[in-house]
Amino acid sequence: MTVVGVDMGGTNITVATVDDDHRVVERHRTATPAGPDAVLDAVVAGVRELDAGADAVGVGVPGPVADGVLLTAPNLAGFDHPVDVAARLGAALGLPVVAENDATAGVIGEWVAGAGRGARFLLGVWLGTGVGGGLVLEGRPFRGAFGGAGEFGHVPVRQGGALCGCGRRGCVEAYAGRANMEQAVRAAVAKGRRSILPELATERGKDRLTAGVWARALEREDDLAVEVLDEAVSALGAGIGAAINLLDLDRVVLGGGIAGKLGQPLVDRVARASRRHTLVPDADRTFALAALAAAAGVVAAAALARAATLTGDHPA
């Protein structure tokens, strides 16, 4: 079966054909245009441009989804109201289309084709601008009562703590999201703390502290970088500890930019930090680095379409 995965990101739209072994066969990328009509047209054009005819399409979208409808997407211009992504793409392409929140798609992708294979109680944690999450429980993707499950980034670990992008205080994301980590650095530097982070970013022509900038500063043992990362690891450990105490997980997968850059040593640190909060230790619980890496978005979306098509869980 030929399946197409679409990663509808705030910066780029990536469209790819993915084979039965979850490998990318052909891929196109285009800058994300403004507005739902233009975005959906770009996806349709991308799918049609692929050499192989598709049997099904999976789309990962950056916001909450209910029945294929993207409810809102703060990082996509013009998506401030519900857009029926699955139905509109399905009608335009004449194909079954499934749409899923990108963090949820990511955990399903890792579960089907990556570091989550074989797990039955899996938490995926995505370290990006914010902190995303997704759950597989009892061997099935878990969405909760109203479709909003897996918001790991907003698990409160320090009541009254640092301000999060969501407006609340003490969320995991307030310590471990790239945007919040950068704010902590800028605030400390503004108060006179020394750090090579800002100049490393400037040297590399970046206007923000990318995962690469963080990795270099940590290699050079920049005090402030080490301190902010320690806080991130500690908050991730508490959040994952909360999830394990509630859910008794058998696997935790860490992915996203900074996880990819810092690799297994970061995963090991987070695992140790979480064990400090875990009531019932279990030797069979494993922590792993996400395996799909750069192609995660499209491979996950394609895996989702494949799974949905096999189980008949798609708009015909």
Next chain:
Amino acid sequence: MTVVGVDMGGTNITVATVDDDHRVVERHRTATPAGPDAVLDAVVAGVRELDAGADAVGVGVPGPVADGVLLTAPNLAGFDHPVDVAARLGAALGLPVVAENDATAGVIGEWVAGAGRGARFLLGVWLGTGVGGGLVLEGRPFRGAFGGAGEFGHVPVRQGGALCGCGRRGCVEAYAGRANMEQAVRAAVAKGRRSILPELATERGKDRLTAGVWARALEREDDLAVEVLDEAVSALGAGIGAAINLLDLDRVVLGGGIAGKLGQPLVDRVARASRRHTLVPDADRTFALAALAAAAGVVAAAALARAATLTGDHPA
């Protein structure tokens, strides 16, 4: 079908016949003796003493359970090693017997017969000496990968915060468990804070701050009592917020001594506190006071036996 529920507590063993409408028909109570043999003999004697012949027996036990085996029970003398409660009672009685952790049994009881009826994504929170919890997810009791799910009391909400009975810091229980609340009061009084809590306990001939003592001190607006309860409500709100952000629950049930005494106003306060941490609000999510009250233990255990017997999930 005649089903017997057994509540094997640290102080008393309660054995009851429970009818098809989850009402207690007949009940016996005896002080809990020391040692597994004596405890199991007391349960067998209690079941035989009931007028109606039983078709199945459910037992709630104060510790982690795997396949009917009570692994350990800190509050039961001599239960410092695994005891095969279900198999030993089953052999002695010649009946199908299921054994379950009492917090898990409690949430199943509320779900089948109490304030959790109709919920599909339910968290039960039990405010006792400690803080217990249990989950029903997707319309089924949830036990996790290794049987240790539902440890709501040990969700960390304040990293580096108050010391919990489990030896960790900042758990929900460190603020909302009766033992920890009492410690907070004793520590404050030792430092010179004024409070009517200790004298209320003495007046009532209690050597600890019971739920009744708390209720009276709060009625009389004792500053320290109000302050310690505020902290408990705040920690419960953060922990429930964590669970909702991860699991998108449709119902939360609060039970246990202090919840029973303070009633719906406490439930409403905890609901408001949790909403401050909830990313995706939902009008259809409800918070309720546990309905089975004093009979919860035996009714829950009986409901469990009934459910297990109906699904064939019991040792024959």
